[in-house]
Amino acid sequence: MRFQTPLLPATLLRRYKRFLADIRLxxxxxxxxxxxxxxxxxxxxxxxxxxxxxxxxxxRKKLKYGWRLVEHADGHFxxxxxxxxxxxxxxxxxxxxxxxxxxxxxxxxEQKYGTASRIDFLLRGADRPDCYVEVKxxxxxxxPGLAEFPDSVTARGLKHLQELSQMAQxxxxxxxxxxxxxxxxxxxxxxxxxxxxxxxxxxxxRAAGVEALAFGCRISPEAITLxxxxxxxxx
Numbered sequence: 001m002r003f004q005t006p007l008l009p010a011t012l013l014r015r016y017k018r019f020l021a022d023i024r025l026x027x028x029x030x031x032x033x034x035x036x037x038x039x040x041x042x043x044x045x046x047x048x049x050x051x052x053x054x055x056x057x058x059x060r061k062k063l064k065y066g067w068r069l070v071e072h073a074d075g076h077f078x079x080x081x082x083x084x085x086x087x088x089x090x091x092x093x094x095x096x097x098x099x100x101x102x103x104x105x106x107x108x109x110e111q112k113y114g115t116a117s118r119i120d121f122l123l124r125g126a127d128r129p130d131c132y133v134e135v136k137x138x139x140x141x142x143x144p145g146l147a148e149f150p151d152s153v154t155a156r157g158l159k160h161l162q163e164l165s166q167m168a169q170x171x172x173x174x175x176x177x178x179x180x181x182x183x184x185x186x187x188x189x190x191x192x193x194x195x196x197x198x199x200x201x202x203x204x205x206r207a208a209g210v211e212a213l214a215f216g217c218r219i220s221p222e223a224i225t226l227x228x229x230x231x232x233x234x235x
Contacts, residue, residue: 003224007052007068009221010210015045021067031101033065036081040142040152044078050222063232069221072184077219079181082137084224086120088217089135091180092226094120099229100213102174104131114163131173132150134160138180138188138214147185149178149233153195161198161205168209176205178214188214190233203235 013022013030021035033053035041052069072079079085086109092098093107104123111122113132123131138150150157161176169172178188192199206212212235216227 001084001225003054005056005067006056007054007221009071010053010065011050012045012047012049012051014068015041021045021051023051023067024054027121029182031065032063032068034061034063034069036083037067037139038082039139039150039154041080042151043142044080044139068217074184076182076184078139078141079137079219079224080219081184084227085135085137085181085217086180088224088226089177090121093099093123094172097226098215100211101131101133101139103128114159114166117159117163126145128191129171130171131175132164132167133175133177134164135177135179138178138185139182140191141182141185144186145186147182148187148191148194149188150191150195157195158198158201161201161210164210165205165208168205173211174205174209175211175213176202178233179223180214180216180225181219183217183219183227185216186230188230188233190235199235202233206235219225220233 010023020034033092050071053065104125106124108122110118120135121133137220138147138149140148164174190199212232214230215233216226218225
C-alpha cells in the first residue's frame, strides 16, 4: 500500500485526546495532526520523537495532516495508523500473497457477523469452509526484537476472540492475524501483564480452534507492504 501523498518528516510535540497530536514540521510550522490510533501508543509518543505525516488538501477534513510513522534512532520504522494493516492486507489477499490464506475466490471486507460486529475479512472459495479473518495492528515493543499485543486493555479485542471462537465451533475457519507494524521486531507475543483477560481469551480461542497468523511489514515513508511471516504469539 503506497501512501497517496508523499509523507513529510516532523517532530512530535504531544499526543492527546487519543486522536490528536501537535507536531512541528521541518520548516518550523506547528500544526495539529490526526492520530488514527486509539491505543496507548506506549513507547511511541514521547515529545521530540521524529515522525512522518501525510498532508491532505481535502476541504471535508478538519485536520490537514495525518500521523503515519514513527522513525526510530536506528533507522527502523513503526506504522501507527491502525487503518493501514487492513488496506495493506487486502491488497495482498487479493493478489494471493498471504501464506495460509490463498486459494479463495472472494475477499469480502467488513462483513457483519457475531453480535453487532464486523469481521475484517470474510474469505470464500468453492468446496471449502468460509474463513473469518480478524486483523490486529501490533506496535508495542518493550524488549528488543519482540512486538506485543495489546498495548492497553481491549474489551473489543476480547469480544472479537469470543466471536471467532463461535465461528470455529460452527465449522467455519477462524483466523486471528497479527500484523506487526514494526521493522525492528521478528517475534510477537501477547502482553498478558497489560490485559490478562485478553491473554486468557486468546488461549481459550486457540483451544476452540481459532488459528493464529503473524506477519511483519516492510515500512518506509513511501509505502507499507506485507512482510515476512512470523511465529504467531504463543498461547
